[in-house]
Structure formats: C-alpha cells, structure tokens
Amino acid sequence: MKDIIVVQDILPLDSPKRVGKMVKPSYITIHETETGLEITDEKFNYKWYRTILDDYSSTIGYHFLVEANNNEPSRIYQFLETNVYTHHTGNAIGNQQSIGIERIVNKNTDMIRAIDTQAFLTAILMKKFDIPIENVLPHKYWNNKDCPSRLLAGLYCDWDSFINKVKEFYSKDIELDGIKYK
Numbered sequence: 705m706k707d708i709i710v711v712q713d714i715l716p717l718d719s720p721k722r723v724g725k726m727v728k729p730s731y732i733t734i735h736e737t738e739t740g741l742e743i744t745d746e747k748f749n750y751k752w753y754r755t756i757l758d759d760y761s762s763t764i765g766y767h768f769l770v771e772a773n774n775n776e777p778s779r780i781y782q783f784l785e786t787n788v789y790t791h792h793t794g795n796a797i798g799n800q801q802s803i804g805i806e807r808i809v810n811k812n813t814d815m816i817r818a819i820d821t822q823a824f825l826t827a828i829l830m831k832k833f834d835i836p837i838e839n840v841l842p843h844k845y846w847n848n849k850d851c852p853s854r855l856l857a858g859l860y861c862d863w864d865s866f867i868n869k870v871k872e873f874y875s876k877d878i879e880l881d882g883i884k885y886k
C-alpha cells in the first residue's frame with residue numbers, strides 16, 4: 705500500500721504502559737475503538753486517543769494506532785517499541801506476547817482503507833517477527849471482550865476477509881519504513 709504515513713510518538717520511558725519486556729512478539733492482537741461508527745464524533749481521533757495514553761493512573765496501552773480519515777493519507781502511529789509489553793488484552797499471554805494494533809473508528813473514518821492499513825501493518829509485523837497467520841487474533845480471543853466488534857460482526861469486512869487481506873499482503877514483497885523495532 706502506498707501513501708501510509710508512519711508517525712513515531714513513543715511514550716516516555718517512565719510511562720506506566722511500559723509494563724515489561726517481551727521475550728519475543730509471538731502474536732498480533734487486532735483491536736478497534738469502541739465507540740460507534742456514525743455516532744462517534746470525529747474529535748475521537750488520534751489526538752484524543754493519544755491524550756488517554758498520558759493517563760499515568762492506567763497501565764492500559766497498545767503499540768500501534770491506525771487512522772484513515774476521509775481525504776487524508778492513512779496514518780500509523782507507534783506508541784511503544786515492539787519488545788515492550790503492555791495491558792491490552794485482559795490476558796497474561798496476550799499482554800506479554802502480543803503486539804496490539806488499535807484502529808480508530810469515527811464518522812470521518814474511511815473504514816475499508818483503515819481495515820486495509822491495519823491488515824498491511826499486520827503483514828509487515830508477521831514478516832519481521834516470523835509470526836504465523838494462526839497467531840493473528842482478535843482481542844476477543846484473549847478475554848471474550850467484543851473487540852474488534854464491527855469486524856467480528858462483519859460490518860464493511862468480516863474476520864475471515866480481514867485474514868485473507870493479511871495473507872494477500874504477506875504474499876507480496878512489501879515494506880514499510882519508519883517502524884521502530886526492538
């Protein structure tokens with residue numbers, strides 16, 4: 705995919721989202737923001753989610769946030785290095801061994817492009833860490849939370865089609881500059 709902008713916005717070293725170090729990222733967990741598609745104001749954008757990550761009373765974080773606003777390039781924000789573990793799945797293995805990719809949904813979101821961008825980043829990380837497609841999982845797998853709810857409900861795209869998109873990207877010679885690996 706062309707025209708993806710990667711933005712490094714790495715959280716400070718004293719951030720409580722840095723719960724520990726991963727031995728090796730072995731899974732990728734797919735998330736989606738909870739608020740509704742048509743009803744969620746476009747102010748619930750990257751800046752809003754970034755502000756939440758500044759809450760020092762919470763250990764809940766994630767590594768990447770995907771945003772595809774209408775009439776703007778797709779963006780991938782990175783908040784944590786890929787070897788840091790954080791609380792994003794409600795499950796010890798999910799937290800300690802999986803990279804979390806959150807995707808913004810609001811009424812300014814180009815849903816198909818956002819899903820494609822999330823699939824693309826997933827394929828990039830699979831290649832980098834030798835993660836098999838079986839280990840690309842919805843958040844729901846870990847603790848039964850209904851996330852990514854619209855993807856699991858098949859709105860715009862269903863889970864199997866998402867996995868097929870990931871496989872298709874994986875089969876190609878893809879690259880993405882700007883990710884901070886550790």
Ligand SMILES: [Zn+2]
Nearest residue numbers: 735736843851
């Ligand atoms: Zn989630």
